[in-house]
Amino acid sequence: MPPHRVVVLAVDGVYPFEMTIPKRIFGTAQAPDGSPLYEVLTCGVHPGSGPGTVRTDADFSLAVDHGAELLSTAGTVVIPPFVGCGDDSRGADALRGLDDARDSRGSDALRDLRGADGLRGVDGLRGVDGLRGSTNLRDADGLRDLRGADGLRNLRGADGLRNLRGADGLRDSRGADSLRGSRGMDGLRDLRGADGLRGADESVAAGGSGDEWLPPLLAAALDRIAPGVRIVSICTAAFALAAAGRLDGRPATTHWNRAARFRAAFPQVELRPDVLFVDDGDVLTAAGVAAGVDVCLHLVRRDHGSEVANRVARLCIVPPWRDGGQAQYVEQPVPSAESTGTAGVREWALEHLHEPLTLAALAAQARMSVRTFSRRFRDEVGLTPLQWLTAQRVSYARKLLETTDWPVDRVAAAAGFGTGASLRLHLHATLGVAPIAYRSTFRATTSTASTAHAVQATATSAVREV
Structure with missing residues (x-):
């Protein structure tokens, strides 16, 4: 029997540390004969199939050998967090549009969309060339009077767009007649679409939007996963699973610092904000970085028992086991020097x-x-x-x-x-x-795995002798 295939799904803006946890944990697990128990591969979310490039939230990008088509072959899928997923200050679309923004003439602050408070949620500016836009941008409270843009009428109360007059990036956009977008229409066409300001009022209330949490390419990628395949989210990637409806009526967790936003956005999910991870059978959610290690070790233990999981933990020099129900946030994780610890x-x-x-x-x-x-x-x-x-x-x-x-x-x-x-x-x-x-159950599982590895080793030996 071939090793169990784990596919890590990397989205633009992925956090590289969390992305490598599955490879480190699952890739270390071995059968008694030394053969690997898991095959860990990484696929990107990009148009088309095959190799591609995935941007990280750091100052580098990653070349991946597979596209989302690999998901159809997975036994377990792990989704690490990415920029914009549960984060109200940066969006994945804004990250992808940085290059266009940097070339926008007359818009100083658009050199760094991630740091511009005035454009905090404006993913729709990805294709705007130089903000060749509104005659009234200098005096607009919340883009109140953008001609032809009905979707922006009520943004006056949105914190991110309330005071555009003070935003460096929009202060000097004199002489522009319209916000001509990359889709060939005057104004910000289809503001309710994936790259616009969809549901601005809801976005402000919940701290983000479904399109940030579940970009269209990611939604299409998730549809490739076969029924019954295990899906694991790490940290705020739970927002993507929830937005896709994968957590409806199920228990789940996410990072404690995003719990309130998660609960407001997804009341249909049974949120458990105080635990390290939640195992609901074929869907598992982990709270953060270290909890990502915990949930991967938990799956190794679930699949192959404590002895294999403990060996993996020893080799990786991490705690061999932390209960998923353990609290996420500990006020004083390290005792002070003058106190006696436990x-x-x-x-x-x-x-x-x-x-x-x-x-x-x-x-x-x-x-x-x-x-x-x-x-x-x-x-x-x-x-x-x-x-x-x-x-x-x-x-x-x-x-x-x-x-x-x-x-x-x-x-x-x-x-x-x-x-x-x-x-x-x-x-x-x-x-x-x-x-x-x-x-x-454990004996049956390990016996089957050992027999399969033995048969495979024997067959390989026979082929070599021939």
Whole structure:
């Protein structure tokens, strides 16, 4: 059986760090015989098929070998965040139009659309040559009187266009008769389209627009994904999935700093703004950069078990496991120099999971009162001490179920649950399965994968001998 294919979907304005997470995590996972468990490829979103160039949010672009046609072959699709997706200050269209804007004669501030407050959401200016436009731009409050542009009548209250008189880029546009656009019409033709100011009032309220979150080329690309294929969004890429209707009625998360905007724009999505990632079966959403690593490791663990995932984590030097329900934002992730942290207690607890650890015992080990210990633990970890302890015990029990033939009661005792009944309760609450079912499923999956790799290796050897 060939390796599971993971396709990373890179949109113009992609954040390069997040884009490389899937390759680093999935690409490191190997079967016992050393063969790769995943094939990770990257495709761009550009007109046509085949190789192309993808701009990043940094000062460089990337050459990709595949177009969106590759998505039809994917087993898992990962979408990293990109400029304009959940970001109200920069749009992907504005990023693509920087070159045109820089050449616009008589418009100084259009040299940097990303920094021009007055043009914060004006994606429709992508094709405007030199803003050969309005006779009334110098005195227009919010482009109130653009002749022929009905869609701009009510922009007077929009913060981004409220004070054009003070915008350097529009201050000197004297002598222009109309905002003649790249589509061959006077004015900003089809302002409600993908490159215009569609839904300006809604855009101001929600902090963006569906066209920024889901550019037409991206929408067409998502349509290429076969039913049942896993889709993973990292950080604000959840806006794109929501705009495409992929999250309707489903739980999801995004970056905590964009949660309010997400909820306002997509009330039909069950937003969980306080967690690292959400696994809803064939759709997974991660909250941010590090959570992107977490969700990829989670999928490796889901596909191939804790031992493979832990090895990947060791090789990448990242934490082997963080619960998806852990809090995104921790007020004090690193204790101050004058305070005593709880890291030492956590390390000690991992070595004593089989013991009946209580909150009082953990606090005593830290030489703190229960109240102080609980507060500092939550500040550092984002979970209560007992929530964290239960999660570690479940993780250790999973590893024992995967790697040993121990009876359930023995696994429960070793992990600190005391009884098989307690293990069953906690494992079912976490994974939705009983210990025996989990072991059987995992053994069947790994056995099939090992057999397939063995058969493939044998066939390759036979061909070489011939």
